[in-house]
Amino acid sequence: DSGVTQTPKHLITATGQRVTLRCSPRSGDLSVYWYQQSLDQGLQFLIQYYNGEERAKGNILERFSAQQFPDLHSELNLSSLELGDSALYFCASSVGLSSGSYEQYFGPGTRLTVT
Amino acid sequence: DAKTTQPNSMESNEEEPVHLPCNHSTISGTDYIHWYRQLPSQGPEYVIHGLTSNVNNRMASLAIAEDRKSSTLILHRATLRDAAVYYCILSDIQGAQKLVFGQGTRLTINP
Numbered sequence: 711d712s713g714v715t716q717t718p719k720h721l722i723t724a725t726g727q728r729v730t731l732r733c734s735p736r737s738g739d740l741s742v743y744w745y746q747q748s749l750d751q752g753l754q755f756l757i758q759y760y761n762g763e764e765r766a767k768g769n770i771l772e773r774f775s776a777q778q779f780p781d782l783h784s785e786l787n788l789s790s791l792e793l794g795d796s797a798l799y800f801c802a803s804s805v806g807l808s809s810g811s812y813e814q815y816f817g818p819g820t821r822l823t824v825t
Numbered sequence: 826d827a828k829t830t831q832p833n834s835m836e837s838n839e840e841e842p843v844h845l846p847c848n849h850s851t852i853s854g855t856d857y858i859h860w861y862r863q864l865p866s867q868g869p870e871y872v873i874h875g876l877t878s879n880v881n882n883r884m885a886s887l888a889i890a891e892d893r894k895s896s897t898l899i900l901h902r903a904t905l906r907d908a909a910v911y912y913c914i915l916s917d918i919q920g921a922q923k924l925v926f927g928q929g930t931r932l933t934i935n936p
Contacts, residue, residue, distance in 0.1 A: 802868075813871035815871065819868050
């Protein structure tokens, strides 16, 4: 158990809909990351937040948005869903941002199926 | 993002050591070398990381070449539970901490 929790575990929805994925980081971790894993694209970094502020953006579509709340939990919002958005979405957390390198702890993921 | 090259797959036997290679010839002086693994149906799991010196932890050892253009993850005594996809990733010490995953090496452990 990494200490990172994600809800829901599974989500099935229709094209055009909007969903929200939730992540609670490990206690004390200030950075949250979102990754998408699909069969054709592999694991891809989407976005990072540090203590409530957006820190880095990766291959995140404009239809997707995220935020980190004062209690440090994060939500990933996916809208106007397409079949190609079906994937595993992982949240990870790490201690911090300052110089050095920190291991990331991944949650169990949310499996999104768009029909 | 600096690129890493790993074999697509490797096979080993239970209770034997495993050496997983990674080439990163374009590594910069501020890049850390990370290893993560992903067991079936799970999220990625941190294994080890290092900058210049060899590193050991309870899971594995990381051997870094003197010129830092390659590294090797060493599992000293593989178990069936070590069957996973292993990713070698470079992450800039000064930049964002994002992980850029490649295809990784799929490790199969034979009983």
